[in-house]
Amino acid sequence: MREFVFALEYDPGTNPVADVLEAYPDTTVRSLSYHVTPESLWRVDHASGTAEALEALEGAYADADYFADCLVRDDCGATCETQVLDRSSDTLVVYTYWDRTESCTSVPHLALEQLGRGLLFETYREGRRHRWRIVLDDTAPIHDFFNAMGAEVGECTGIEMLRLTDVDPDGSFDADRPVDNDLPxxxxxxxxxxxxxxxxxxxxxxxxxxxxxxxxxxxxxxxxxxxxxxxxxxxxxxxxxxxxxxxxxx
The missing domain is CATH 1.10.10 (Arc Repressor Mutant, subunit A)
Incomplete structure (x- = not known):
């Protein structure tokens, strides 16, 4: 098994959640659970921050124009559902689900199409940066997936490949850790x-x-x-x- 780590960087006004995280630099969002099928996508996110930041973040998730991880800029016609599962003064847990239409695409859907089934996803968001970690088979065509993703994200989103390494069975499932004690x-x-x-x-x-x-x-x-x-x-x-x-x- 290998792990592929990359990051997306959203321009202002292109992603409501990224706009909120930019406005509140101490706020972070990490995925707790992530699932994708050819027809749908659902995930559970855990956000940490001030009460004011989390209120703004909850509003961004509920934005009618926001579909988690959808790369389509225009209205894709998808049906989206969001629900707050837990809320405290410094924590927000949100469930998001959407049904895919013919024009919808996302990072997990591209991964499913290019890399096949059996993938594990982990994400972390801070500011305008959305970092992805995918655990996949050794033979999966990484470059085909990366090229397909580059063609979909457009000019409003930067994309950066961070690392491609073997999974360390003794290491924790942490997308932030440096590889072999070297900084990214x-x-x-x-x-x-x-x-x-x-x-x-x-x-x-x-x-x-x-x-x-x-x-x-x-x-x-x-x-x-x-x-x-x-x-x-x-x-x-x-x-x-x-x-x-x-x-x-x-």
Whole structure:
């Protein structure tokens, strides 16, 4: 088995959920369950954020023009159902289902058509970035799928291939983890630029928004890449360090 990880980057105004996540940078959405057939798609998402952000996110899910993962820009005529399964001050769990029409297409439907059945999907969203992880057979035609997806996403959505590796049976099912302790290229590039432009100096020589403009990527995307890179480096750094002893009770 192999894992194929890639990311979509939505332009403003092209995806209601991405617009909300851009407006609330500390809000994230990850998939809890994902299912697709040739005729339909349904998924359960877990969102974390402030009460204000989750209220806006719930409205985006209920938007009449929004169909989860549908790549068609115009009205495709699909029938969509959304339902809130759980809601708290900082958590939102949403179920989404839609029936496919002749004009509908999505990442999972393209994967089903190009890669075959038996696929496992995992997604994570932050800002305008929607990252996908697909676990698939070793012989699945990845390049055919990637080319088909590139033809469907159009000019309003960027697409980036992140990695294609064998599934690690001893590793967790986590799309964020680096491969062989190496940072993904986009995280390494962000970290290198942050160092070169003085983002880590005290005081800083450049702010995050200015650095994002220089790299020509959204601020939220740069923030995410730096946080993931910093987390990976910190984890790797202390991996062999003895755990802290609990402080004695006074």
């Amino acid at each position: 290229p986009e995280q390494l590039e962000a970290l290198r630029a942050a160092v070169e432009y003085g983002y880590y100096e005290t005081p800083r020589d450049i702010e995050l928004s200015e650095l994002a403009e220089r790299l020509e990527i959204p601020r939220s995307t740069l923030s995410y890449r730096l946080r993931r890179a910093e987390a990976a480096l910190a984890t790797d750094r202390i991996a062999d360090v003895s755990p802290l002893e609990p402080s004695p009770v006074q």
